[in-house]
Amino acid sequence: MTATIRSIAEAANVSRGTVDKVLNDRPGVSTEVRERVRRIAEELGYKPNLAGKSLALQKKPVKIGVVILSMEDPFFLEVYEGVQKAALELKGFGIEVECCEMESINAVEQLRCIETLCKKNISALALSPLDEVSVKHALNKLTEEGIKVITFNTDIPGIDRMCFVGQNLKKSGRVAGDLMGKLLHGGGDVLIITGPERIKALEERVAGFKEMLEKAYNGISIAAELQNVNDNESAYLQTAAALKKQPYINAVFITGRGIGGAAKAIRELNLHDIRFVCFDKISETIELLKSGAVDFTITQEPLMQGYLPIKLFFEYFFHGKHPAEAQIFTKLEIITKENLEP
Numbered sequence: 001m002t003a004t005i006r007s008i009a010e011a012a013n014v015s016r017g018t019v020d021k022v023l024n025d026r027p028g029v030s031t032e033v034r035e036r037v038r039r040i041a042e043e044l045g046y047k048p049n050l051a052g053k054s055l056a057l058q059k060k061p062v063k064i065g066v067v068i069l070s071m072e073d074p075f076f077l078e079v080y081e082g083v084q085k086a087a088l089e090l091k092g093f094g095i096e097v098e099c100c101e102m103e104s105i106n107a108v109e110q111l112r113c114i115e116t117l118c119k120k121n122i123s124a125l126a127l128s129p130l131d132e133v134s135v136k137h138a139l140n141k142l143t144e145e146g147i148k149v150i151t152f153n154t155d156i157p158g159i160d161r162m163c164f165v166g167q168n169l170k171k172s173g174r175v176a177g178d179l180m181g182k183l184l185h186g187g188g189d190v191l192i193i194t195g196p197e198r199i200k201a202l203e204e205r206v207a208g209f210k211e212m213l214e215k216a217y218n219g220i221s222i223a224a225e226l227q228n229v230n231d232n233e234s235a236y237l238q239t240a241a242a243l244k245k246q247p248y249i250n251a252v253f254i255t256g257r258g259i260g261g262a263a264k265a266i267r268e269l270n271l272h273d274i275r276f277v278c279f280d281k282i283s284e285t286i287e288l289l290k291s292g293a294v295d296f297t298i299t300q301e302p303l304m305q306g307y308l309p310i311k312l313f314f315e316y317f318f319h320g321k322h323p324a325e326a327q328i329f330t331k332l333e334i335i336t337k338e339n340l341e342p
Helices: 005-012 016-023 031-043 050-059 074-093 107-118 133-144 169-183 200-216 232-245 259-268 283-291 302-319
Strands: 062-068 095-101 124-127 148-152 163-166 187-193 219-226 251-254 275-279 296-299 327-329 333-335
Touching: 005 016, 005 031, 016 031, 062 074, 062 107, 062 302, 074 095, 074 302, 095 107, 095 302, 107 124, 107 133, 124 302, 133 148, 148 302, 163 302, 169 200, 169 251, 169 275, 169 296, 187 200, 187 232, 200 219, 219 232, 232 259, 251 259, 259 275, 259 283
Parallel strands: 062 095, 062 124, 124 148, 148 163, 163 327, 187 219, 187 251, 251 275, 275 296
Antiparallel strands: 296 333
């Protein structure tokens, strides 16, 4: 006999509405009842009616909201392309994707995007959250209202999200530290250039980098750490000032944006022997690799960071499947001049 919502309700001694809430992971059911209904559904071999669900979603589509930090950044432009790729693939299944681009990187602007998307009646939200109390409060309020959240590219503690999709950030920092240690033969002075403190991903890269130096290359010192660098202009000005003040610096590690600006400062000061490690494979970085200005860059599959959250939401709303892991790491690859694609 095929298990139905009615047969599960009778076996669990609850209403069909309660069973429907449990099977679709909606709020309003106690943990005890939720666990009992799920156990009975599994025992009875319940299988969702996928054809019926597909038809229902086409009549009343599931809206997924996505907050993009900045499409002026080539990295997040590729993330956006991943979002659009998944949205196109799932269009016939009743999935609609709404994107909101932040005009500046601060909590007020991120909250504006979240509010804008919520007004469009989204059922799920994917974003790179800023590590701000107000953002955490807003995201936890969404999950209390039944809106599912997936973070990508950067994660923050203290939020009830389904999973994180992105680079293993601490590990990527350790990899960068190991590369730097080998470039400097275990000794030297490094200038760290990083972005806004509220982007936790950058903080974790720096932590991993320092961890590796302390562990395996204690002959390498951090000469200075430039923070809140978020574009080429600020990177150029701050890097030039730091190198003039400390001309003995022989390496640069940059965690995010501003790679071109830092390289320009090095070039104009004729410091051609400075070693350079950074992240991502945007066109600007590729040219700097080819010229020898950058030694290594570490990639993190931005397309997949946009694509996977949408697919994971689809699996949840269509098949009732939760992400297999709390952290889904994208591929980490070390790129040099020699292994660039022809």
